[in-house]
Amino acid sequence: MNTPLILPDVALAPLLPIAITLLGAIAATLLGFFLPRRAITLISMVSLVLSGVSMVTLWNGGLTSFGGSLQADNVALSIGLIILLGSLMTLLVTYDSAARAKLAFPEFDAMLMYAVTGTLLIAFSGDLVTMLIGLEVMSLSGYVIATLQDSRRAEEAGMKYFLLGAVGSAILIYGIALVYGATGTLSYVGIRDATAGLQVQNVGLLVVGALLLLCGFGFKVALAPFHQWTPDVYGGAPTSVGLFLSTVVKVAAFAGMLRVFGGAMQNVPAWAGVLQVLIVATIVVGNLGALFQTNFKRLMAYSAVAHTGFLALALLGNPATGGPALTYYLLVYTLMTAGTLAVVSALQRTEAAFTLDDMRGLFYRHPAYAVALAVCLGSLAGLPPFAGFMGKYLAFQAAFQAGYVGLTIIAAMGSVAALIYYLRPAMLMFMPDRTPAREYPGERTPTTAAVVIGVVGVTVLGILPNLAYGLVANPAIWTVLAGR
Amino acid sequence: MESVPTSYYIALSGILFALGMIGVLTRRTAIMVFLSVELMLNAANLSLVAFARAWGDLVGQTAVFIVMTLAAAEVAIGLAIIVAIFRKRETTNVDDLASLKG
């Protein structure tokens, strides 16, 4: 019994991006006792930037560590950078809006940073257990930040999020258990190798495991019928939290789906067919729900649901085309959603936020914000030349090329219907209105910075998509989704 | 001692999982909903252990440790949320939380 313990290859370099954000989170936790909140936010931003720098240095390194549990390949790095961008925009927004949202204490920043750590762990994961832990770190922090505001709305939102999230996690874990039973391994590579041939022994179990994983992930990314928490949580939680949940958390959950379904389970039958059904339901429900919203935050929540459908479309494609399409779309989605919600956060007086009526004549009161919002909405609606068009185009094309013609047509029709509810607020803003300004009047420069990032990003990436897409377009990146 | 086939354990865990699910839907206080979730998690653990025996591989058992820790963390956060809400509303009835809708 005295054989020495043979530790796996522990390399710290690929761990660095996660470690830096974790350090930032711990710093926020501890320094919170001594420093004012804004200083903590600044420290968090710095650690995000440092983490981003470390990711850039790892680019094309293809490092792995911990026996393949951790993969710092280009997929992880590109999605990690998107996550950092979304988090940075969130922090910029909270920098000045947190006080108004009654969230101005260091614990909020700390939880946010923990959540970022969890999301990165998902993106970098090389096996199901690591992914699961990342997902839980992200979800638990998410439950906390959704509830943290001292208001009935936020508490209701947090409670719903937590209860449903716990059920979603349980489904996911059960799926992991079944997949383990069918393949005898938990690492992506092992699962892929075990399912590569035709001689898988317990196909039924494998398929159901995959489907349960799909349901669990479906909850995290808000695919119908697992989407119902989204409007309540995004709408009930403070706007900056809604921003974080609808961008960073969704990106991370998609990263997990990409790893699991695009990489490990690429050859498993049936999940693609089910995902197809879920996508149709999601697009229909998201768009129909958004049509009837008068509260802008809820409208954005339904819009996020609809976009989940479009995003998931890219998952159906062959990873060589679907992967880059998904990554590009996630980046664009993050920029435009964060930009839109940053405008809301800058202008709202209360967290119950903005009704569409409040937007009437916005152009005459805040021309710059109105134009920025119009750009973001146009991009969300998929109008060229903004990047949202390109993202949808690439996703549709990936699905079309993989042979999902009918689905692509339905999705394209959904995007047509979506125009109605995106253009409605956009039009309202430019209508003359003589009522006095009722937007928040105070200082909000950092939030404006986030808006600028979103608008500039959406415009530049729409005209020059290769700035981002060119980095990930190489198909070789996407053949090693599961590792090796 | 003759060994019980893995199938039996899986079937048991499946039924336990379904029971948990029913509990989530029919229990009306947040704590009880959450207890039902614990039932579901235990079902998953049970099947993991059963599969670990089937493969003769300790990975399954070790994963159960992780899941247990995870469940414990979830309990801590979940109960904190429940307590926080109770302080303001004096109720843990989940049906009372229905002001956000539509």
Place this chain on the structure above:
Amino acid sequence: MALYWLPLLPLIGFLLLIVGGRWFSGTSGGWLGSGFIGAAFVVALVRFFGLSDVPAHETLWTWLPNMALGTGGVSANLNVGFYLDQLSSVMTLVITGVGFLIHVYSISYMREDARFTRFFALLNFFVAMMLILVLADSYPLMFVGWEGVGMASYLLIGFWFAGHKDHNAADGVNNSNAARKAFIMNRIGDLGFMLGMFLIYKVFGTLVIPELAGQEGTLAVTSRPLIELICLFLLVGAVGKSGQLPLTTWLPDAMAGPTPVSALIHAATMVTAGVYLIARSNFFYDLAPGASMWVAWAGGLTALYGALSALNQTDIKKILAYSTVSQLGYMFLAVGLHSYTAAIFHLVTHAFFKALLFLAAGAVIHALHEEQDVRKMGGLAKSMPFTHIVSLIGVLAISGIPIFAGFFSKDGILASAFAQNIPLYLIGLFVAFLTAFYMGRWYFLVWRGEYRGDTKLHPHDGDAVLSAPLGILAALATVGGFLNVPSFLGGGHVLDNFLGRAIPVHEHEILASTEWLATLIAVAVALAGLGWAFYEHRRRALQVGPLGQFSFQALYLDRLYTAVVGNGSKVISRGLDTVDNGVDGAMNGIVSNVGAPGWLVTIWQSGFVRAYALSMLLGTALIVGYWALKAIGGGL
């Protein structure tokens, strides 16, 4: 001058006017906007005269990833690039030229409007997008322009969304409804365009038009059904944009916009984009006889539909709108029969005379203080002599009376139909007859007879800014036909030969005597139509035209859509209606609108967390249960 100046100049104008709207007082914004278009016209002229047999192809920057063919057939990145050959050159001239005239006209026409500068910003935006559309070297870039003009059209149709000076609020709602209808019908077409693009890329691996055209080898061996399918998808796109059957109903409604908009977008340029798309894709359509037949028949039937609907309209612009539908049908008929040059020729002359007619109608509407009902006009020839003369020229041109532009272009289309497809020829001939009649009716009701309207008004010709464009367009509508005089009339097919360097010209072997006969028949038919109108005018029976209600309701097509499409989705349309109203402030109406499927979503979203859990768990149970059933059945 680099090609990018063409769209860039109007785009700069748009940005200046939209951002700095407050700096431009009076009509200065209008002059500025017109100046940018004029400059673009100069660029177009310079490039026109600089054209050689080798098309100009200028790439700007890398755009879409992996969507073009590089060397050796590997996929390369698609560039943003502009492509100028004879076809696009003619289009740029029409767009900037006619666009410039209409801009100038609008300076006078829109002078009273509170949002004068905004109007010119949007017009400039439209021209920029239209130029991108025709200059694009690839389908995706063309699609960008395609969407852009749709957007501009949407904004301009609904320009008076909130009620115009002497319009009431209900008109504002109608205007926004018309705008939305146009946009949504266009988007249905866009769907076809997108699917066409996907399919092209899937089959050929590139979306660059010159590269596709150059792939004769690949094109020839590609299976016919695929090419037919591509062509049909593109046809859906073209049909939506050009208001052809069955997506035609938005175009007449689009007349809710200001008259210059109708002239520029819904007569001269944007609606012809579908014709342009098919002409541009001639290398596909030449290989797809089936799809081409569809195009031709869609065109022929639309021509007939438009003409029949125009017979009994009472709105001065609606008559012209249905006439536009009908004339676009002619162009589709021609491109469907592979007579691309004839179609483009008609496109050009139609741009001249239809813009002229719309602008003249605008002058009348202006003079009569927003009166649009032809039954309340009449006898205006005396009080508005100049406008009367140019209108007469327009009517003669569209009716196909010799020496005027429409005669030559319509004759070309009829000749190619005669050579290839007799039923379509007969339809075309009949439509020519109807055209002459309804335009005659329009003319007599507005200009001749007794004035029947409000006697307190004293209509008179517009000022010089309003009249100058009319005069220029009238001159063009008169002599424009000589661009392309057919050989049997001693002409040299100038335009055909010019365009022939870019797009194929399919010669038809018709005896000169036969051609003479066909021409004479066409002229006779046109004269008969005008004569019939004159006869009815003398009988004072014109106010209610033939076919009565059937024609007035546009063959009940709108009703049919409401009934057929609507019955299935009445709820949806009711929902959309409510949303429409929402734009105009009736947000609360939504709350009362229970029953639409969108409300099912909101009812489903009951707020109870256990209900949400129920959907999750039932979803899971259904998915898992289904697969368990399959497992029992041995399906796995």
Place this chain on the structure above:
Amino acid sequence: MITFLVLSLLTLVGGIITISVRNAVHASLGLVGTLLMVAGLYATLNASFLAATQVIVYAGAVMVLFLFVIMLLDANRPVEDANPLPFIAPLAGVGGAILAGAFAILAFTYKDPRPLAESTAALANGAPGPVGETLLTRFLLPFEAVSILLLVAVVGSVALVQRPAVQADPQTQPGAARLEGEVA
């Protein structure tokens, strides 16, 4: 086999008690029973260390926490208000039955990948030593990452229960932080 049957029967009974008994304390005691029986099942599956952990950590610590909160919030009173969602119970029954049936069917399609006797031997009875070794080799990263999770749980629950005071920012307007719909 008999051990299994008895244990599984008791497990299910405990589960049913958990989801059906009106009194919350009784229900959680039902869950404790289930957890103990599951621990027994672990033991029959050669997972001795796990069985012990289940008893100590899960049935012990976690459930005590639950009971404590139930007592604290006085949550063992049954809910008396009218059920606003009467349709849920039957639907839940249907869904649960489908799921249970599906899993049961699938379970009996399971074919062991290797002979049970052989694989049982490879488990080394799930003793602490081998389990710990797995944890520190193949599960090193998850093992480390779980610490983040626990940290989140600690910080998060403290922050939730003891809501930190909102720090005033220099620019914040006094009235602006008021939230709509707030009852003091």
